[in-house]
Amino acid sequence: MHSNLWIEETFEDYLGLRFKVERILFSGKSEFQTVDIVETKGHGKMLLNDGLVMVTERDEFAYHDMITHLPLFTHPCPKNVLVIGGGDGGTAREVIRHTGIEKCTMVEIDAMVVDACKQYIPQTSCALNNKKVNLVIGDGVKFVKETSEKFDVIIVDSTDPIGPAQPLFGEEFYQDVYNCLSDDGIVVSQGESSWYAIDIQRSLLTVLNRVFPKCFLYNFSNLTYPGGLWCFTFASKKHHPINDFNEQRVKDSGLTFSYYNTRLHTAAFALPSFVISELSDLIDNSEL
């Protein structure tokens, strides 16, 4: 269609990541953000919100494996899961692979993201019509304030703390998350890059520390985010991500994964020295 079309994500005013585009599949502007889906040459279909790469078909398994299976295999018996954000559907898809899951509620603020992914990226959105998935189009901040349900695991699968996701990085939100977690609940959140956004990591971990007794940071490799090394935060009322991790549950599940495995589960909490040194007052990784 276009002979030389590229899409570029920029970071600050000094870095650009360019991806060759074969076709623009969808371009819209919701009340929250711009939403684009493009077919790239090297990474399959790609979703961008406000011009930032969210998921690509080529590497989405890494992100979705690590945000989902690590908390679900740490909690001994998760049944009721809440996903905040995650409009592409990939996180919900991984959650319901666990046969013990009775319900996965997903609260996505932007219907346009869900609709566009349903139409153009079935690889991630394929589970959104599953009967175990309770899809709510609405504000996750309001949802956790008002719900009377209790969740075993909450996954905050958000964009960066700009635009609609900003309140998802605040203390009031995490106090409400705490309140609607079961007594042994776990919350895992998109935790940014230690290379390029350690200030946001510090800010998020400061909030989590005010609310939760134990906070950890774990990392994985994202192919299409700036810098590659990316993090999730892990905050817990009770369970320890390594000491309470029972490898046998992974084996017994019969599930297979393209990224996650039992060794990576533990290794993901080993952080580079500069990260430990910047965040040591806010993370319990050093006690591992």
Added chain:
Amino acid sequence: MHSNLWIEETFEDYLGLRFKVERILFSGKSEFQTVDIVETKGHGKMLLNDGLVMVTERDEFAYHDMITHLPLFTHPCPKNVLVIGGGDGGTAREVIRHTGIEKCTMVEIDAMVVDACKQYIPQTSCALNNKKVNLVIGDGVKFVKETSEKFDVIIVDSTDPIGPAQPLFGEEFYQDVYNCLSDDGIVVSQGESSWYAIDIQRSLLTVLNRVFPKCFLYNFSNLTYPGGLWCFTFASKKHHPINDFNEQRVKDSGLTFSYYNTRLHTAAFALPSFVISELSDLIDNSEL
């Protein structure tokens, strides 16, 4: 000097990484490759060979920590080290921080890289005049064929297998490396990206397996290489990178590191499932 100058590294015909440039410090063409050093806005000074990013001041510590300290803390008593390539000097700089090292021979084929880094990137080249560093401008392939010395650790700090580094990925070279390693010697090599170049990893590991009894792949995060997740290969006559790793030696060394630490030493060998599945016949990581 220039109002809007950028340098771009491209991968295949579908990916570009762009870095904002403040000043071009050096541009030359040797008999082997083009050599550029630029001052970037976000990553400090940056060396490029044939247009590919080699090192930047901002993240070089990750690469140099992981290529150097992992083998030097695995070998129980390394005294004589050989570095092939590594013209920027960062690997030699880290080698001689180990007080037990008596000599670090560095064989770099391209004098222009060494001279330009000596002039413009003292952060990496600062140790090249140290009396323990034996700097040889010459062909590493020829050197390992002809030397009568024995080395405890050999570090192949090479560019990609195009241009001058091509023979450094071949079997004849690694047979000669084997021959000039001591009876309990270790060789670690720049091992490319599992996301974008798993075919090169397969090819290099195939060669290593023909020569060495034990071969491993370990990973780290490089900020400025395409995809972020990067690997080194570890091949050994005798020592096992984890079972024979004595953490106490790290503590006793008194050295501090911005990237390397004892937990990462082990965690670096935990690979994503897709990597294990592609390379399981060639790596011993699974026995860890």
